[in-house]
Amino acid sequence: MQYEDVSYKFKTTILAAALDQAPLGIAVVDTRQRFMQINNLFSNVMEMDSERLIGCTIYEVMCEKSGAVQAEKLTTIAKQIITTGGIYTINAWKSLNSWQYIDWTLKRLEVDGVAIGVLVTIADVSKQVQLQQEVETYQQQLAHLVEKSTAELRRANERFYTAFNVMPSLMLISDQQGRIINANSSFAKVTGWKKEETIGCTPVEIGLCSQAVFEDIEYKFWQDGYVRNMEISLMTQAGQIRSALFSAEKIVVDGETQMLGMATDVTDAKLMKSEMMRLDGLDLVGQMAAGISHEVRNPMTTVRGFLQMLLKKEECKPYQEYFELMITELDRANSIISEFLAVVKNKPSCHVETDLNTIIKAIEPLLATAAVASGSTVVLELGKIRCLFLDDKEIRQLLLNLVRNGLEAMEEQPGLVTVRTYEEEDQVVLAIQDQGTGIPPQILAKLGTPFLTSKNNGTGLGLTVCYGIVERHKGKLEVSTGAEGTTFYIRFSQ
Structure with a gap:
């Protein structure tokens, strides 16, 4: 009996030391939900002396520390644990007197299958919660930055493609082999080729330009890094030839160098220039016609009259052929002057x-x-x-x-x-x-x-x-x- 008493005391001492030095707050609650035994860490986390806790109910302690709502909830859970058994864990309970976050775990204590109380363990997880909150805050900030960057990139892309498509000039993007990657609305409108028909093809393959023009552009672009106002001829899908000034710049997309080409259709401008030159010529001819017609016609009429008179003289008969030739040439000159007069722009009309x-x-x-x-x-x-x-x-x-x-x-x-x-x-x-x-x-x-x-x-x-x-x-x-x-x-x- 003396040996058994020593062994019992030794075990009791070991258990008491283990309870006090455990890394978790531990408490034993009886079936009436009164605290029977607690360790030091439990009292420290709850910020209450052991003498004050012993004999108090879960509801009384929790009502003081976390309020009636949480006290009622934990009391109901403890009652359910005593009745049905099992383990129940409540995470992140916040103390009213501090910023501590506590995880509670409740498990039924049994002896020979009969419930004698509840084992309660608590852990201060404030640092973990704080770290988790910081991580969540960082993730939210990172997500906001990513969303902001994505939105800015999307807006930049939208602005680029809006400008790309509304440009009146023909624009296309091609790869290093000259295959078309993208083309704008003006390209489709002027050439007649839909964008889907051009993607993956070179301009030569769709008949837009000749092989010689394509090679000239490619050679100059990849040698100099740009093209400036190269005059080229383009053929539309309908077979119409258009004149254009072609320029190109290098752009880098996903690490790949591509060509951004722009062709300005100058066909109408050239036609207008030609028309202006023609009108200037008409104006010049009109001025000449108005200025010289009367001055020239009068002496010509006089000369023609004398030639006809000489032609009738007998002594001039041997020269009849010459006189007739001169009269013919005078008539031809007169017809040219008549055509000059017909060109005059301010000629009166009767519509x-x-x-x-x-x-x-x-x-x-x-x-x-x-x-x-x-x-x-x-x-x-x-x-x-x-x-x-x-x-x-x-x-x-x-x-x-x-x-x-x-x-x-x-x-x-x-x-x-x-x-x-x-x-x-x-x-x-x-x-x-x-x-x-x-x-x-x-x-x-x-x-x-x-x-x-x-x-x-x-x-x-x-x-x-x-x-x-x-x-x-x-x-x-x-x-x-x-x-x-x-x-x-x-x-x-x-």
Whole structure:
């Protein structure tokens, strides 16, 4: 018995020491939820002396430390643990008197299967909670920064692609092999190719430009790192050739160097420049015609009169051939002056509401005579059109000039000149079509320029006169030419 008492005391001492030195706050609560035994750490965490805790209920302690709501909740849980058993853990309970966070764990104590109370353990997790809160705060700040950066990047991308797509110039992005990665709306609008049709293809593969132009751009870009205002020719999906100034810069996307290319369509600007040059020429010719016509015609008339008088004299008969040649040349000079006068821009016009078909029918015999003389045929295909305000004499001259041009274009191989009238898109159209060999490109580019002609005996003023007539009638003259012939379209928008 003496040995057993020593062993019991030793065990009791060890258990008491282990209880006091345990890293957790430990308390034993009886079935009435009164604290029976606690260790030092438990009293320290609860900030209450052991003598004060012993005999108090869970509700009394928790009501003082954390309020009635949490006290009632913990009391209910302890009662449930005593009744049904198991383990229950409550995390992050906050003390009213400090900023401590405590984790509570409750487990039923049993002896021979009978509940004798509850084992309560508590742990101060304030540092862990604080660290977790700091981590959560940092994560929130990081998430905010990421969200802000993502939003800024998204806005930057939206601004770039908005500017990229609304630019009036043709823009595209291509890789180092020249394959198109992206193209803007103007590119699709001008060229006719949809963006989906161009992605992954080079400009040569879709027929946008020639191999030579493509190689010139690629060589200059990758050698110099940029391209500045290179004049190139582009072909649309419909086969129309457009002139453009091409520039390019290097951009880096995901570490890959790409080409940002921009082409400014200058086709209309070049046409306008050409038209301005033509109008300047007309103005110059008009001034010349107005200035010299009367001064030249009067002495020419005098000379012609004396030549005719000398031609009748008997002693001049041996020189008749020379006199007739001089008179012919004077008449030719007079006709050139007449054409000069026809070009004058401020020439008075008399516009009267007239049926264009009536004018054409009126000069049909004259057109037919000119056609017979050249071995060709003139055919009229007159459609139903509305009346226009026209100068009868000027329209006659316009028709004669254009039909004669068509007949002269078929001198080597007589053919058919067709005169058509019809309405198209609220416009009255007069079309004169021949079956000649077409207009050479070098002439077509400068059509209407004074003194420009491909005829041996031409003055280069016939079409200049036609352009002036069309302009005074607020119309537009267009030309379509090829190996099978040429068609002049005069479109009246009255």
